[in-house]
Amino acid sequence: MVSDSEAVSADSNSVDGDQADQPRRISILGATGSIGTSTLAVLDQHPGAFEVEAVTAFGNAESLARIAKHTRARIAVIADRRGHGSLVQALSGTGIEAASGEDAIIEAAGRPVDTVVAGIVGSAGLSPTLAAIRSGSNVALANKECLVCAGSVFVAEARVAGVTILPMDSEHNAVFQALGGNAIEDVDKIVLTASGGPFRDWTREAMASARPDDALKHPSWSMGPKITIDSATLMNKGLELIEAHHLFAVSGDKLDVVVHPQSIVHSMVSYRDGTTIAVLGEPDMRLPISHCLWWPDRGENMGLRLDLTKAGRLTFLKPDTNKFPALRLAREALEAGGWATNILNAANEVAVAAFLAGNVGFLEIARIAEDTIEVARSAGLDRSPSTVADALSLDRESRRIAKERVAGIDTRTTHH
Amino acid sequence: MVSDSEAVSADSNSVDGDQADQPRRISILGATGSIGTSTLAVLDQHPGAFEVEAVTAFGNAESLARIAKHTRARIAVIADRRGHGSLVQALSGTGIEAASGEDAIIEAAGRPVDTVVAGIVGSAGLSPTLAAIRSGSNVALANKECLVCAGSVFVAEARVAGVTILPMDSEHNAVFQALGGNAIEDVDKIVLTASGGPFRDWTREAMASARPDDALKHPSWSMGPKITIDSATLMNKGLELIEAHHLFAVSGDKLDVVVHPQSIVHSMVSYRDGTTIAVLGEPDMRLPISHCLWWPDRGENMGLRLDLTKAGRLTFLKPDTNKFPALRLAREALEAGGWATNILNAANEVAVAAFLAGNVGFLEIARIAEDTIEVARSAGLDRSPSTVADALSLDRESRRIAKERVAGIDTRTTHH
Numbered sequence: 001m002v003s004d005s006e007a008v009s010a011d012s013n014s015v016d017g018d019q020a021d022q023p024r025r026i027s028i029l030g031a032t033g034s035i036g037t038s039t040l041a042v043l044d045q046h047p048g049a050f051e052v053e054a055v056t057a058f059g060n061a062e063s064l065a066r067i068a069k070h071t072r073a074r075i076a077v078i079a080d081r082r083g084h085g086s087l088v089q090a091l092s093g094t095g096i097e098a099a100s101g102e103d104a105i106i107e108a109a110g111r112p113v114d115t116v117v118a119g120i121v122g123s124a125g126l127s128p129t130l131a132a133i134r135s136g137s138n139v140a141l142a143n144k145e146c147l148v149c150a151g152s153v154f155v156a157e158a159r160v161a162g163v164t165i166l167p168m169d170s171e172h173n174a175v176f177q178a179l180g181g182n183a184i185e186d187v188d189k190i191v192l193t194a195s196g197g198p199f200r201d202w203t204r205e206a207m208a209s210a211r212p213d214d215a216l217k218h219p220s221w222s223m224g225p226k227i228t229i230d231s232a233t234l235m236n237k238g239l240e241l242i243e244a245h246h247l248f249a250v251s252g253d254k255l256d257v258v259v260h261p262q263s264i265v266h267s268m269v270s271y272r273d274g275t276t277i278a279v280l281g282e283p284d285m286r287l288p289i290s291h292c293l294w295w296p297d298r299g300e301n302m303g304l305r306l307d308l309t310k311a312g313r314l315t316f317l318k319p320d321t322n323k324f325p326a327l328r329l330a331r332e333a334l335e336a337g338g339w340a341t342n343i344l345n346a347a348n349e350v351a352v353a354a355f356l357a358g359n360v361g362f363l364e365i366a367r368i369a370e371d372t373i374e375v376a377r378s379a380g381l382d383r384s385p386s387t388v389a390d391a392l393s394l395d396r397e398s399r400r401i402a403k404e405r406v407a408g409i410d411t412r413t414t415h416h
Numbered sequence: 417m418v419s420d421s422e423a424v425s426a427d428s429n430s431v432d433g434d435q436a437d438q439p440r441r442i443s444i445l446g447a448t449g450s451i452g453t454s455t456l457a458v459l460d461q462h463p464g465a466f467e468v469e470a471v472t473a474f475g476n477a478e479s480l481a482r483i484a485k486h487t488r489a490r491i492a493v494i495a496d497r498r499g500h501g502s503l504v505q506a507l508s509g510t511g512i513e514a515a516s517g518e519d520a521i522i523e524a525a526g527r528p529v530d531t532v533v534a535g536i537v538g539s540a541g542l543s544p545t546l547a548a549i550r551s552g553s554n555v556a557l558a559n560k561e562c563l564v565c566a567g568s569v570f571v572a573e574a575r576v577a578g579v580t581i582l583p584m585d586s587e588h589n590a591v592f593q594a595l596g597g598n599a600i601e602d603v604d605k606i607v608l609t610a611s612g613g614p615f616r617d618w619t620r621e622a623m624a625s626a627r628p629d630d631a632l633k634h635p636s637w638s639m640g641p642k643i644t645i646d647s648a649t650l651m652n653k654g655l656e657l658i659e660a661h662h663l664f665a666v667s668g669d670k671l672d673v674v675v676h677p678q679s680i681v682h683s684m685v686s687y688r689d690g691t692t693i694a695v696l697g698e699p700d701m702r703l704p705i706s707h708c709l710w711w712p713d714r715g716e717n718m719g720l721r722l723d724l725t726k727a728g729r730l731t732f733l734k735p736d737t738n739k740f741p742a743l744r745l746a747r748e749a750l751e752a753g754g755w756a757t758n759i760l761n762a763a764n765e766v767a768v769a770a771f772l773a774g775n776v777g778f779l780e781i782a783r784i785a786e787d788t789i790e791v792a793r794s795a796g797l798d799r800s801p802s803t804v805a806d807a808l809s810l811d812r813e814s815r816r817i818a819k820e821r822v823a824g825i826d827t828r829t830t831h832h
Contacts, residue, residue: 188721273707274700275703275707282690
């Protein structure tokens with residue numbers, strides 16, 4: 001056993017070979033966002049362990065310049081050209097290159113490093129992430145849209161490039177770790193855990209009149225408004241089912257969701273022999289981020305020690321798909337194909353924005369998504385994208401349809 | 417990710433190479449005991465997957481012959497020579513070889529196979545298990561004494577022979593799986609779970625007058641009387657700490673115990689980055705046995721599906737080392753060295769037998785073990801065994817001392 005365990009660890013280290021003691025080179029796409037901020041926190045706790053090639057942001061030049069200086073990045077790129085002047089000025093004399101515009105983001109993302117953190121939110125993340133994959137960098141993927149809108153494309157590109165997609169959100173990262181060296185054929189179920197969101201114990205009637213403020217109270221994770229609403233509808237978990245399908249090459253019938261209010265078990269894999277392997281930890285994004293940055297090794301202690309004797313009890317419940325139709329919708333979309341998951345995501349985003357703006361009720365979110373898929377199918381949009389350009393075009397078209405649905409809803413009738 | 421996961425699984429399968437579809441060859445030492453019986457249940461659920469070379473037993477010739485015929489073993493060996501005639505008679509005409517005596521057991525254990533199930537209870541298991549290791553077979557280890565009485569010897573022999581010791585009890589098997597391909601240097605804590613036994617919620621005063629019947633009521637596992645008493649004193653968990661030290665090459669300060677009354681989390685490994693990997697399953701010995709027999713692959717479904725939404729809640733408590741001094745004793749023995757763990761085990765066995773016979777009180781068990789170690793140290797027995805012969809000799813000497821301690825106890829004074 002001892003000899004074997006040593007052999008296994010030697011094996012897993014050999015992936016890195018003699019680089020183990022050299023700093024790892026990384027780039028951070030979306031450095032000023034939530035994932036970027038947590039990534040910087042992990043870097044700060046491992047001084048000297050990482051070298052940063054590129055940092056990018058959408059529009060906040062000051063913040064990006066500060067991050068670039070702090071991490072001693074080689075290049076900082078801002079997507080919004082209007083920030084170009086401020087960025088150049090803030091970086092003058094530092095030796096850090098400054099650039100702006102979409103093409104510059106893609107160029108920076110394509111600079112070969114060990115790992116690119118793909119933290120750009122939304123469909124804007126597709127082309128830069130693809131560039132990272134094609135350059136042969138491993139990708140620590142936080143962007144949901146790459147897999148939901150164009151999963152087959154990304155998985156195929158990663159295979160061709162021989163790179164690893166390291167899932168950065170806590171559930172898929174947990175599954176990745178719970179799979180370990182096991183064969184995917186031996187998997188009985190991949191079980192994603194869900195906190196259940198703020199409406200876990202609400203009735204459907206109460207949910208019908210829920211306001212944005214109610215939905216923004218997430219019980220265990222601190223996140224942005226869009227993802228917090230997705231967590232209230234469980235659409236977040238539905239989209240994660242779709243991501244898991246692509247990441248782990250399993251069909252929908254091998255994917256399950258359990259509600260686990262404590263958010264300590266981040267997800268599980270059950271094997272056909274009856275063994276279940278679970279990955280647990282504090283609900284803190286630094287955990288999966290550290291895993292991705294250090295993989296296949298592990299980072300230093302960041303003060304995130306799980307003490308189950310303090311955590312109290314862990315509970316698990318079946319999700320109520322009547323109350324949370326988003327789970328059913330996501331499964332149906334997964335079954336229908338890449339076109340449907342693309343449309344589901346786009347329509348959901350439009351519907352959530354409408355809910356946050358007070359234009360539609362909470363229960364309309366799933367209905368708008370479902371209707372948009374139906375309308376798009378009737379309009380002949382049911383062909384799965386085979387390129388990122390296809391995916392982006394379908395995404396735009398779906399948003400247009402979803403916005404028509406939103407406009408067609410008389411908000412006074414939604415609170416029945 | 418998909419490409420990587422396939423690479424990993426191909427790697428792990430390659431250990432078996434082209435044998436994957438051939439039956440695996442195994443031998444079962446202690447075939448009529450509890451581990452043997454569960455092993456047979458696993459074999460029955462995988463028809464054609466295993467070929468049995470040898471089955472052995474201590475004294476039950478009829479039962480052994482039945483098992484040998486059922487499994488179509490090549491040889492059946494009974495340790496007690498008085499059973500020789502019955503065994504020969506029961507196997508006549510079957511083509512199955514029959515043999516008897518300790519040397520024949522050792523010869524059978526040393527026949528090269530893929531995996532030898534080391535299910536002999538007690539110190540009688542040492543020499544046969546050593547023979548299995550030396551022959552180059554992997555060993556599925558259920559015998560505690562190999563590691564507790566002579567751990568350094570067995571680990572060194574396994575390293576030299578290049579074989580893997582696969583832990584068959586549920587806790588260490590869980591740790592083995594939770595370690596996966598991780599480096600042992602990245603481990604922060606190995607956390608063994610304990611049901612807490614029947615006296616989990618008893619006061620020390622109540623435990624002082626506990627009778628064998630009280631201690632034999634185990635809350636979650638169905639086991640023999642000796643191990644059930646060890647589970648009531650938590651000595652079982654103490655001995656498991658010692659085994660874990662040898663199996664996973666970690667020092668005592670990296671080993672923890674948490675009480676987990678539901679016995680669903682079989683054990684955990686916490687890594688330095690804050691990630692905890694736990695292995696869960698129904699409390700059924702077929703699970704770890706199947707894992708060992710199929711390793712590095714996985715066996716078929718045996719109807720042991722864990723449904724956490726039915727399991728209810730999982731809870732975790734710190735063990736009370738004042739109430740359960742066996743845990744402290746085991747740690748002290750681990751610190752002191754192999755001589756002390758050997759004596760701890762021998763003295764505990766004598767003390768448990770005395771408790772079951774009604775000759776000493778429940779709380780005397782740990783005291784006898786502690787006193788025996790002290791007396792043995794004073795007598796110059798504090799040198800760690802470097803051979804199995806040394807270990808067996810120290811075991812005998814320790815039992816003699818422990819029996820003197822038992823005889824010296826006035827049973828009327830133990831129930832204070």
